[in-house]
Amino acid sequence: MxxxxxxxxxxxxxxxxxxxxxxxxxxxxxxxxxxxxxxxxxxxxxxxxxxxxxxxxxxxxxxxxxxxxxxxxxxxxxxxxxxxxxxxxxxxxxxxxxxxxxxxxxxxxxxxxxxxxxxxxxxxxxxxxxxxxxxxAARGPERAAxxxxxxxxxxxxxxxxxxxxxxxxxxxxxxxxxxxxxxxxxxxDDARLEREIGHVAAALDEVLRAPSGLAALEALLRYLLATHERLSVQKIGGILEKAVGPQAQEAIVTELDEIERRGRAQGRVQGRVQGRAQTLLEVLTARFGSVPAEVSARILAADEATLVTCTTRVLTAPTPQEVLGDDGPRVSPARRPPARKRARRT
Structure with missing residues (x-):
């Protein structure tokens, strides 16, 4: 990643x-x-x-x-x-x-x-x-040679x-x-972020007032949020707001609102996906009994479109693996039947 x-x-x-x-x-x-x-x-x-x-x-x-x-x-x-x-x-x-x-x-x-x-x-x-x-590593008189x-x-x-x-x-x-x-x-370093923001205040203000300022602000906020995990979105936003002028402050407030909106929307999507995955696992358990760990892990990691497709298969697929779209039951090498010997032509 x-x-x-x-x-x-x-x-x-x-x-x-x-x-x-x-x-x-x-x-x-x-x-x-x-x-x-x-x-x-x-x-x-x-x-x-x-x-x-x-x-x-x-x-x-x-x-x-x-x-x-x-x-x-x-x-x-x-x-x-x-x-x-x-x-x-x-x-x-x-x-x-x-x-x-x-x-x-x-x-x-x-x-x-x-x-x-x-x-x-x-x-x-x-x-x-x-x-x-x-x-x-050559430190003796031979080094020059x-x-x-x-x-x-x-x-x-x-x-x-x-x-x-x-x-x-x-x-x-x-x-x-x-x-x-x-x-x-x-x-x-959370303390340095807050203490030294003044060092780039003029540059940050210039960035945020530029035509591409919102795109730059989003990239910067994503980075700061990822590398200062102990600080909230509001705290990081407040640190930046103190360093810039009114026009740039407005851009920061707008972008923070958008980040929070996307975060809420993403949370709703994640909740819906998790609910679909749990429901599918319950149906699989009711139909097949114990669900293999590999199948369970793949379902929990699947996206929403995959889960919808799997849900339509669950009533007709003969095995849990085929619910996921696998071609058929997997046979381990140890249990694979021996190849038939071809009869000799006379």
Whole structure:
């Protein structure tokens, strides 16, 4: 499932204007000057291992620079600790990106540059190695001889931990970009959310007064509600309202009312679905006796349309499995009858 961090990050920085602001804020000035930003585009695909998608999400962008393209590989971390071998994982993902590029363009004789950007937030700030060669265990006099044979690159770090975003040129960020990086920074810390909202008050007010303000507000509220579970909708709304002007306050009140309305509607739907599921299980029990655990679990997890279909089958289906639409009773491998031997032709 998509994490709230990934959802907010992808929604924001998959929009070209906000991605452009983030890159201009983070990249070295000579690179910013050399890139033709009008050619910036979002590339398709993710290179993060499936098992690690709850901890990292990535975004690949590219633009023209000189005679070719430069790629920007951006990772945002979801956990609030420091991963000692993060630079190694970044190296793996960069290699996968280069592999795809060379597969798509087999006649290349040079690789395009990739800028590895890590967005990190934690209680301590980034404390691990940023350079790949610094995680290779060679500390003796032989190190100088080994270094030419070790991959050499360094993470471009955007550390949004409390008080540590000094390397970012904030003026280059869009207003929404500033607010999103701040939201990532205070994720899960209720006290900081309330105490430091003033740091992004002007940016938040600008976001909410923009034509796309309601969509941005919904994305921000979803994130804040998911990452500050101890705070109610009203409490988070109140914190935001104190930081913005009257026009933006009106937008917040409107969106909070809509969230509560959708929540009530969703609760009614969930109650109706649960009632259908329980009724179907009672009918199955009355007809077949004990209901297999697998069938019960699938019914309790089903959506309303599936439950309606199953209810129409319950009076005629010969087994509980066929109520769910399975083709027939399942036979375990141990009980499967042996295949008949084909008679020899004489």
């Amino acid at each position: 998509t994490s709230p961090h990934d959802a907010l990050f992808q929604w924001t920085f998959s929009q070209r204007e906000h991605a452009l602001g983030l890159l201009k804020a983070a990249l070295p000035r000579p690179v910013v000057a050399a890139v033709r930003w009008s050619t910036l585009r979002i590339e398709k695909g993710s290179f993060v291992d499936r098992a690690l998608r709850s901890r990292h999400s990535d975004l690949v962008l590219s633009a023209r620079m000189g005679a070719g393209r430069i790629y920007f590989y951006v990772i945002v971390e979801h956990q609030r600790d420091v991963e000692a071998l993060m630079v190694f994982r970044m190296g793996l993902y960069m290699m996968r990106l280069w592999e795809r590029i060379t597969r798509d363009r087999p006649r290349l004789t040079e690789l395009p540059p990739i800028m590895p950007v890590l967005i990190h937030h934690s209680d301590t700030g980034w404390t691990a190695a940023r350079a790949f060669q610094d995680i290779v 080994l270094l030419p044979h070790i991959p050499c690159f360094e993470l471009l770090l955007v550390d949004v931990s409390a008080g540590r975003a000094g390397d970012v040129v904030e003026e280059a960020l869009t207003a929404l970009g500033k607010v999103v990086l701040w939201c990532l920074s205070v994720s899960g």
